[in-house]
Amino acid sequence: NSGLERFTITTKGSPTNPTGVRMGRKKIAIERLQNETHRKETFRKRRNGVMKKAMELSLLTGCDVVLLVFDTDGRLFQYSSQSDMPQLLKKYLKQNPDEVLTNRDYDDSYGAEKKSGARRKPSMEDLERRCLWCLPD
Incomplete structure (x- = not known):
């Protein structure tokens, strides 16, 4: 024996989490x-x-x-x-933003989906309607 100790490197655990068990985020x-x-x-x-x-x-x-x-x-x-927020807001107002998403839209779209347990694939129209940054210049 050369006097050198044998070391084993493990990836389980850390100083802040010695057991290595990961806690997921709660929904x-x-x-x-x-x-x-x-x-x-x-x-x-x-x-x-x-x-x-x-x-x-x-x-x-x-x-x-x-x-x-x-x-x-x-x-x-x-x-x-x-840096010029007023300029961006003017650009927004020029687009004539008639449709604004509200909490009710969220409830209507995702509440029914949650109740049924099924997710439907969104149509292109759904995506365009919800995509606020897709407005043309």
Whole structure:
């Protein structure tokens, strides 16, 4: 024996997760949270996530993105892929945006799907209707 110990490298576990068991994210029902503290904390976390996704969408695809969010207290949170947000908003208004998706649209589209347990393949018309960034220049 040369005095060297034999080491085994394992990929199971880490200093922060010694058992190596992974916890998946729990699915939550998409409905209004009743606890105000939880609701505000969820808003804060998800708002940051939505802002990050808006930025990534713009950086990856080169598209123009404007995101406006008002919290329940009326505070405004905004993101614009360009420094001239008013110019992007003028571009939006020129498109004559008659159709706006609402929470009811979500309920109508995905609520029935959830109840039936079946997902239908969306038609091209469905996709175009929901694709807000697909508006022509």
